[in-house]
Amino acid sequence: MDCVDFLRANIAKKQLPTYVYGYPSKRAYRAFPQPLRITDVIEQASRSKQINIYIHIPFCRYRCTYCTLFLTTRQTPATRESYVVRLAEHIARYGEYFGDREVVSIYFGGGTPTLLTQHQFGDLFAALDAAFPNRNRKCEITVESAPGSFDNGLLECLKGHGVNRMSMGIQSMVAGELAHTGRPYSIETAEAGIKALTECFSHVNLDLIYGLRGQTRDSWNFSLGRALDYEPQTVSLYPVVVRPMTNIMTSKAHAPELFFSDAEKYEVYDQNVALMASKGYRQESFTRFTKIAGGRAYRQENSDFEGTPLLGLGAGARSYFGQYHYGSDYAVDSSAASSIINAFSNRSFDPEAIASHGITLTPDDLARRYVLLGLTLSSLSRKNYASVFGRELTADFSEELKALECLQLVDLADGDTYRLTHSGFKYSSIVARVFYSDAIVALEEQYQAA
Numbered sequence: 001m002d003c004v005d006f007l008r009a010n011i012a013k014k015q016l017p018t019y020v021y022g023y024p025s026k027r028a029y030r031a032f033p034q035p036l037r038i039t040d041v042i043e044q045a046s047r048s049k050q051i052n053i054y055i056h057i058p059f060c061r062y063r064c065t066y067c068t069l070f071l072t073t074r075q076t077p078a079t080r081e082s083y084v085v086r087l088a089e090h091i092a093r094y095g096e097y098f099g100d101r102e103v104v105s106i107y108f109g110g111g112t113p114t115l116l117t118q119h120q121f122g123d124l125f126a127a128l129d130a131a132f133p134n135r136n137r138k139c140e141i142t143v144e145s146a147p148g149s150f151d152n153g154l155l156e157c158l159k160g161h162g163v164n165r166m167s168m169g170i171q172s173m174v175a176g177e178l179a180h181t182g183r184p185y186s187i188e189t190a191e192a193g194i195k196a197l198t199e200c201f202s203h204v205n206l207d208l209i210y211g212l213r214g215q216t217r218d219s220w221n222f223s224l225g226r227a228l229d230y231e232p233q234t235v236s237l238y239p240v241v242v243r244p245m246t247n248i249m250t251s252k253a254h255a256p257e258l259f260f261s262d263a264e265k266y267e268v269y270d271q272n273v274a275l276m277a278s279k280g281y282r283q284e285s286f287t288r289f290t291k292i293a294g295g296r297a298y299r300q301e302n303s304d305f306e307g308t309p310l311l312g313l314g315a316g317a318r319s320y321f322g323q324y325h326y327g328s329d330y331a332v333d334s335s336a337a338s339s340i341i342n343a344f345s346n347r348s349f350d351p352e353a354i355a356s357h358g359i360t361l362t363p364d365d366l367a368r369r370y371v372l373l374g375l376t377l378s379s380l381s382r383k384n385y386a387s388v389f390g391r392e393l394t395a396d397f398s399e400e401l402k403a404l405e406c407l408q409l410v411d412l413a414d415g416d417t418y419r420l421t422h423s424g425f426k427y428s429s430i431v432a433r434v435f436y437s438d439a440i441v442a443l444e445e446q447y448q449a450a
Helices: 003-012 038-045 077-098 118-131 152-160 175-181 187-200 217-228 247-254 262-278 299-305 334-346 363-376 382-389 393-406 422-426 428-433 438-446
Strands: 030-036 050-057 102-110 135-145 165-171 204-210 234-239 288-290 310-313 318-321 324-327 355-360 417-420
Touching: 003 393, 003 428, 030 324, 038 077, 038 318, 038 324, 050 077, 050 299, 077 118, 077 310, 077 334, 102 299, 118 152, 135 299, 152 187, 165 175, 165 187, 175 187, 187 204, 204 217, 204 262, 217 234, 217 262, 234 262, 262 422, 299 363, 363 382, 363 393, 363 417, 363 428, 363 438, 382 393, 417 422, 422 428
Parallel strands: 050 102, 050 310, 102 135, 135 165, 165 204, 204 234
Antiparallel strands: 030 355, 234 288, 310 318, 318 324, 324 355
């Protein structure tokens, strides 16, 4: 099937693949024949004088029914403390190799990072300040959170350490829908969390999910409208994803009528786009809408997509250094995840074995990654591609780009930069898969999660 036929067929069937936010996904990772060494990635990192830092905090109080993130709900204060101590060591040791780089962004993801104490955040920021002192003047420092996981004292602590962007998963503002997702807090707790964040920080991102069990168009519109009442600077709207090893997969198998179809999700998407535009939000991707002017609302993602190395720290974190994408082993099952986390906490940093799992990308897949991620953010420059890869974009992807233009999914108004059209944003998850290599598709299809 050629590209035009592939796109037409999947769009006509209203296929809604998993939202693409990276390439390749962790499902393409496998155990390395030999552990990756720090010397293996230093040469790749030498091509950039900047760096992004991601720190994974794999602890949550509960696991949502749709969640496949790397985390555990089986933890104690002692578990978290030993993990933070090891993280601080890793930060210091990586600073020996990359501490001269200009830090573009720092992101604390999870899990729920705001389960850490003020003292623990203080230790991690002290380690970061010592190991990576050279910060870009617009360095984006983000911390993810969840309702009921923080107080005003912790927020003031984070702000004092330079945090300038907070992100919180709200998902729904309807009690019954929250209960079905496995979130044990009240709507009042969610509203108090939003209020605290928006009062303390100038940039707050809120996540919501449409297509949850039992959700209706009216209840979704209520949730979105209630979140917008707080005027967050950025809002991320995700269609629910049903993956293996999740409770929501079992729930949908038994009662599919309680969930939106893919066609209905696309209809909700269209309504979302229209509403967000009417509220003054600019669309940045399939999911993200922002009022931030003069720049992207998520700088780490944008910088990563443009080729800045990403140093991932902690169990479950992924690092991207040119051809090397790597991390620890991955698991969804809580006991398996706990074992990986404990192994991280119990083992000192070893420059001869910085990662056990990952993938070495071919030159072809590096080019594919650059193109599909650029299009995801609607900014694929022919001139920049030629500068990075030493050849013309159309020499590598002529068929794919012609197909996208034929179906009016992109335009090339200035003669250089391909940008997604309204339809291109809508079907961007399908568009991205035009650029997947056969090898990556095979690896992802063969993946078996623990």
